[in-house]
Amino acid sequence: MDLYCSKHSLTLEHSGENGGGCVPGCLHYVVKDFINDFIVDEVEDVWSDMWQRKGGVFKRALDFFLSSFVTEYLCGEARDIVLKRIAPGATIAEIGCGEAMTSALIRKHVDARVVMVDGDISALRLAHSRMGVKDMTYVRTNIAQALPFKEKTFDACYNVGTIEHFQDPVSVVKEMARIGRTVVCSVPAPGSPYWKTGTFLRTLIEEDATLWTENTRYYTAEQLGDIFHRAGLRNIAIVPTNLVGFPVHLTAVGES
16 A cells, blocks of 8 residues: 655655655655554654553443444444445545444455554554454554545545544545545434443543543534535435434445
């Protein structure tokens, strides 16, 4: 998987310890191989504390419950939408992959080349432990900036529980639309009892829960559709996910 600087229209070389990158002065793309098929650039570990934290028995039990719930009820809608729009052998990317829960679900049903993209190396290590190396590439880059891929590199780009953490979600979705033919984003639904309960529990057991209390935005279906429209996507649809009559997630899909 070649990385690409859209600003300077250059394919970036990366080779072992010597690294590589773009033209001198282009600090965003300084790349080097990490392990296996990892490709790493120089970005700050803004989420590292969250991904690295290993709490007590209660914390691990909560994480297990949340992970199981997210995998089954929240990532499933995004999985189904992506699966309907790709064929075996497709190249897809999870932008802001975290632990790669959605990609793991997709790979159970289709043979695809998957690219994991995240700004944090600890998240990519977790994704690597879940997904392995076969037909996988792991790219560490700041997903709030221009992504290091050529236009329409991917048949689909997707994420779950990602864009609600960004000040400018339109720019994130717009980049996904530039590099992918189909874009799928799933976010917490306003008033979701799952997210409210999960956030409350995290404030009790985590030293810093501001990622969930202050840095998470909740979008209505209309607002999520507007984000996709402003990002230049077409044929936009919003699919709600409900559990026992309560809203849980909203998933948007659009074509670039």
